[in-house]
Amino acid sequence: MSTRTSTCRICELLFILLWLSVSGQAGYPPASNPNTQLVNQILGYVNESVAACNDYYKYACGKWSEKHENDSFSEITGLIDHKVNENLIVLMDELQQRTLEPGSVEDKVLTSYQTCRQASESTRSSRTYLELVPPNEQIPWPQLKLRPDHWSSIKFQWMETLARLRRYGLTNVIFKLEVLPDLKNSSKYAVSIDRPYFEHKDQRLRGTLLTMLTLRMVGINSKKAWALARKVKLFESAVRELVEMEYEEKSEFYEELSLQQLEVQTGGQWRKYLEIVLGRNVPADYVLQVENSACLTALVHLVNGWNREVVATYIMLRFVAYVHKETMESDEPIECIQDVRRNMELATNLLYEQRFIGSEKLRQHQADILELFQLLRQQFLKKLDANSLQLLASELEMLRAKMLNMTINVGNMPNTADRTSFVKRFYADLHLAEDRNYALNHLRLLEFRTRRWFEQLDGALNATNFFFISDSETGMSSTPYYLLRQNIIIVPYGILQEPIFHHDAHDVFKVSLLGFMLSHELMHGFVSGGFIFDFRGNYNKLGKRIIMESEYSSGISCLNRNETDYLDEREADIAGIRLAYDVYFDPGSKFNLTQPSFTNLSLKQLFFLNLAQFFCGNTAPNDFADHDADELRLKQMLINFSAFAEAHGCREDLDNMHPAQKCRLW
Ligand SMILES: *[C@@H]1O[C@H](CO)[C@@H](O)[C@H](O)[C@H]1NC(C)=O
Numbered sequence: 001m002s003t004r005t006s007t008c009r010i011c012e013l014l015f016i017l018l019w020l021s022v023s024g025q026a027g028y029p030p031a032s033n034p035n036t037q038l039v040n041q042i043l044g045y046v047n048e049s050v051a052a053c054n055d056y057y058k059y060a061c062g063k064w065s066e067k068h069e070n071d072s073f074s075e076i077t078g079l080i081d082h083k084v085n086e087n088l089i090v091l092m093d094e095l096q097q098r099t100l101e102p103g104s105v106e107d108k109v110l111t112s113y114q115t116c117r118q119a120s121e122s123t124r125s126s127r128t129y130l131e132l133v134p135p136n137e138q139i140p141w142p143q144l145k146l147r148p149d150h151w152s153s154i155k156f157q158w159m160e161t162l163a164r165l166r167r168y169g170l171t172n173v174i175f176k177l178e179v180l181p182d183l184k185n186s187s188k189y190a191v192s193i194d195r196p197y198f199e200h201k202d203q204r205l206r207g208t209l210l211t212m213l214t215l216r217m218v219g220i221n222s223k224k225a226w227a228l229a230r231k232v233k234l235f236e237s238a239v240r241e242l243v244e245m246e247y248e249e250k251s252e253f254y255e256e257l258s259l260q261q262l263e264v265q266t267g268g269q270w271r272k273y274l275e276i277v278l279g280r281n282v283p284a285d286y287v288l289q290v291e292n293s294a295c296l297t298a299l300v301h302l303v304n305g306w307n308r309e310v311v312a313t314y315i316m317l318r319f320v321a322y323v324h325k326e327t328m329e330s331d332e333p334i335e336c337i338q339d340v341r342r343n344m345e346l347a348t349n350l351l352y353e354q355r356f357i358g359s360e361k362l363r364q365h366q367a368d369i370l371e372l373f374q375l376l377r378q379q380f381l382k383k384l385d386a387n388s389l390q391l392l393a394s395e396l397e398m399l400r401a402k403m404l405n406m407t408i409n410v411g412n413m414p415n416t417a418d419r420t421s422f423v424k425r426f427y428a429d430l431h432l433a434e435d436r437n438y439a440l441n442h443l444r445l446l447e448f449r450t451r452r453w454f455e456q457l458d459g460a461l462n463a464t465n466f467f468f469i470s471d472s473e474t475g476m477s478s479t480p481y482y483l484l485r486q487n488i489i490i491v492p493y494g495i496l497q498e499p500i501f502h503h504d505a506h507d508v509f510k511v512s513l514l515g516f517m518l519s520h521e522l523m524h525g526f527v528s529g530g531f532i533f534d535f536r537g538n539y540n541k542l543g544k545r546i547i548m549e550s551e552y553s554s555g556i557s558c559l560n561r562n563e564t565d566y567l568d569e570r571e572a573d574i575a576g577i578r579l580a581y582d583v584y585f586d587p588g589s590k591f592n593l594t595q596p597s598f599t600n601l602s603l604k605q606l607f608f609l610n611l612a613q614f615f616c617g618n619t620a621p622n623d624f625a626d627h628d629a630d631e632l633r634l635k636q637m638l639i640n641f642s643a644f645a646e647a648h649g650c651r652e653d654l655d656n657m658h659p660a661q662k663c664r665l666w
């Protein structure tokens, strides 16, 4: 478990303050020798009784779960996230001791944290959410009505209700509305409308029993709850059946339709819907990108003819499931700080940067990351020049431009001189209540984030001060990611700490782990699902052709001989490890290749061992699925990479980790 008592946190705080006063700079106590420490740590995970050539995962990660048996995280990315969370808890304690300027970013962050910590159970209940967000101004949800048998169904309009809920981020219920970069011009955003999707379990109701229990929780008696649960499940099946029928589609991607055209075609009240969502007037000739319009027409018809109370209940249940997914399980500090991270990422990044990094170290981090990225970029350009895939000159040119235009953002922060004012302005119209009402503030935060996201419709994107308004999952994570449409890699601050990153560590540590993570992300621009976007993130037909080129497509079918649902990930892994390895070991390498004295492992062995850390995880039974996936990923990468077999002297076809037949992309 991760929890510490609050007294303990104060000790830690005093210690840090004391240390700061001595050293005069933000950060951690100096390590004795980062290299010795890092090598000892990774050797501590190694199970020497396993032969590396037989099962590298069991060799490199064999003792990970033993070492971390008492921790709440299950892998290295969880470990660094945990460190970020613990730091932020210290910061919250510090903020509580200070007098904060009302309305300042610090004040809002602390209010959000304290609301999570101190709110009563009742303000977290589904019922509270539903009371705060009725279907419209005139009626409550059918289950929350005051008089037993009267619910004024005539006043219920499903599109109006969906619009009101869309403002809090709920989408993919009956239809899906998103604001996304225009497929053909990524420098502006467009409204896109599509049918609903049901593949993921979050995209549909749970089973009838759980649906019934949710209805009971909202306050319905059990007899009625059963009947109603069956009815809403039936409604969802009807929607799903309709969606899964075959329709004749008019366009390869989407049609551009005005609101008026869409209304005529489908019979829905789209203009009113969009006006509620955007909170302003929208002209009838406003153009939308519509997919599956024939299906939408059928859906509108179906829902209009269905029992209104059932439709209202269905929408309500989906909303309850959505807010539940967006809520942490408890009011412990560690959970509440994650709550703050996911709801207020930009503010959290700023405060983290100021308190735990500092401007001098930030510049150094940025320079280090940028240098690593530039070298990876040059290495990839070299591969394009060599053209082992025998691509056409026009295709190579497209990929070269894409590589040259790719950028990197450290910390997911806007690149402006005065970040403090920028962030303050960003949150200026977020007003949180002080009365520790969890649902109330949570709804305000969800609405705030959705509003900021929708505002991207109004302005052309400014690439200079771009930062990503993240969803909850991304906001809580410290793992780098690549944005296809922006052609940008985001590197969260959390990753820039031990054991992943240490400025003074030997180069082999930097390139093998962080370098691999970056090269994996970089390669996401150059995998099957990435080629179709050009250097600006616009759809490009050339990209589609590359996937068909014979060398590339035979590489892909080789990879997929062991079938995977995550082909893009596998491509990024296999190309990423080669890119990171080559940038370090190639004859032209800019890195330090001197055999260090702090270990007897060769640099090549150390490279693979440190890289493997990324895939190590706990074997707790409930993590099994994840653990297996990581183990498989590492194995797939290494068995296809001859340099690995060479580094360990594995015997071709005799050892598990060295089959003769290998797949290669770049
Ligand atoms: C190390 O590997 C050996 C051989 O596979 C195994 O018996 C042992 O349990 C492993 N040790 C740990 C700590 O997992």
Ligand SMILES: *[C@@H]1O[C@H](CO)[C@@H](O)[C@H](O)[C@H]1NC(C)=O
Binding pocket: 066, 067, 068, 069, 070
């Ligand atoms: C985990 O906790 C148990 C019980 O407190 C302790 O005996 C054990 O040494 C701990 N394990 C590690 C790796 O710290």
Ligand SMILES: *[C@@H]1O[C@H](CO)[C@@H](O)[C@H](O)[C@H]1NC(C)=O
Binding pocket: 185, 187, 188, 460
């Ligand atoms: C893309 O959108 C921007 C912003 O609206 C506009 O200035 C630009 O001309 C558009 N580019 C193309 C190629 O349409």
Ligand SMILES: *[C@@H]1O[C@H](CO)[C@@H](O)[C@H](O)[C@H]1NC(C)=O
Binding pocket: 401, 402, 404, 405, 535
């Ligand atoms: C981005 O790509 C365009 C088109 O190929 C190219 O003209 C431009 O120089 C590139 N920008 C950078 C910074 O390399």
Ligand SMILES: *[C@@H]1O[C@H](CO)[C@@H](O)[C@H](O)[C@H]1NC(C)=O
Binding pocket: 415, 416, 462, 463, 464, 465
């Ligand atoms: C983009 O933002 C930067 C920094 O805020 C600003 O200096 C620049 O003028 C902006 N560019 C555009 C085109 O708005």
Ligand SMILES: *[C@@H]1O[C@H](CO)[C@@H](O)[C@H](O)[C@H]1NC(C)=O
Binding pocket: 558, 559, 560, 561, 562, 563, 570, 574, 636, 637, 639, 640, 659, 661, 662, 663, 664
């Ligand atoms: C590795 O090679 C095997 C064939 O030896 C193939 O089945 C598998 O898909 C390849 N994996 C990767 C990631 O290249």
Ligand SMILES: *[C@@H]1O[C@H](CO)[C@@H](O)[C@H](O)[C@H]1NC(C)=O
Binding pocket: 562, 563, 632, 635, 636
């Ligand atoms: C192929 O994939 C399956 C899981 O889908 C796995 O059990 C098996 O070990 C893989 N084979 C290789 C050679 O990696």
Ligand SMILES: *[C@@H]1O[C@H](CO)[C@@H](O)[C@H](O)[C@H]1NC(C)=O
Binding pocket: 506, 592, 593, 594, 595, 596, 597
């Ligand atoms: C390169 O690594 C070696 C071995 O750790 C070290 O002694 C040397 O100082 C490093 N050289 C540079 C330029 O950092």
Ligand SMILES: *[C@@H]1O[C@H](CO)[C@@H](O)[C@H](O)[C@H]1NC(C)=O
Binding pocket: 597, 598, 599, 600
């Ligand atoms: C390297 O190997 C030698 C001989 O086996 C041993 O004495 C020494 O302690 C080892 N050094 C390290 C850093 O592991």
Ligand SMILES: [Zn+2]
Binding pocket: 520, 521, 524, 569, 572
């Ligand atoms: Zn990936």
